[in-house]
Amino acid sequence: MxxxxxxxxxxxxxxxxxxxxxxxxxxxxxxxxxxxxxxxHAKAELESQVTAYLDECGIEASSIEVHGRPYLIYAAQNRADLTYVDTTPAAGINKDQLLIHRLIDGSADRLTRFITFDYPSAATPIKNADGSFSDSATVGAAPMTFSAEADDAHLRMFADGRQAGEADLPQHAAVRDVSATDDGVVVEVEYASSSCR
Incomplete structure (x- = not known):
């Protein structure tokens, strides 16, 4: 017991x-x-803010990816720190992506756009010594250098000085970089205004 x-x-x-x-x-x-x-829920709120901003600009997104975690903190501040927006590319372009920097209460600090043009024909990028992409690629058997210029309505991409691609711009933009990548010629532009119109 x-x-x-x-x-x-x-x-x-x-x-x-x-x-x-x-x-x-x-x-x-x-x-x-x-x-x-x-x-x-916070991520959905931020995506909704981005969608509303894009709707005002008349931009239809094929995908929206909001960066910055935890989303709760950013949603509490009504701020999407960095958002990648893919749009349907026009003919001759294989990717068209808008980066919205610090969207707060419907206003963005800065808008950057990456437009990836198709190569004129099969190409192999020529990389810099550090492994990064340069502005040149081997097209056929010869090296080719790419450049770009923008005005109030158009972005033009050039291959060895000859126009090889064009995209419409909703406003004045400055060309920031041109890179010959595995996917095509990527032209980075920054809009003059933080409004996407």
């Missing part, structure tokens, strides 16, 4: 410990699920 009382006590203690652990695990699970749900 004296042996069974400590065993009963141990059994009760073990049972209480298991119950406490189960309750603790349940609370942690509920908290984690709640945080994940709140993050997803």
């Amino acid at each position: 004296s042996d069974t009382i400590p065993m009963i006590r141990e059994g009760h203690l073990m049972k209480k410990t298991l119950i406490a652990l189960a309750v603790c695990c349940s609370l942690i699970t509920v908290a984690v699920v709640g945080i994940v749900a709140a993050e997803l």
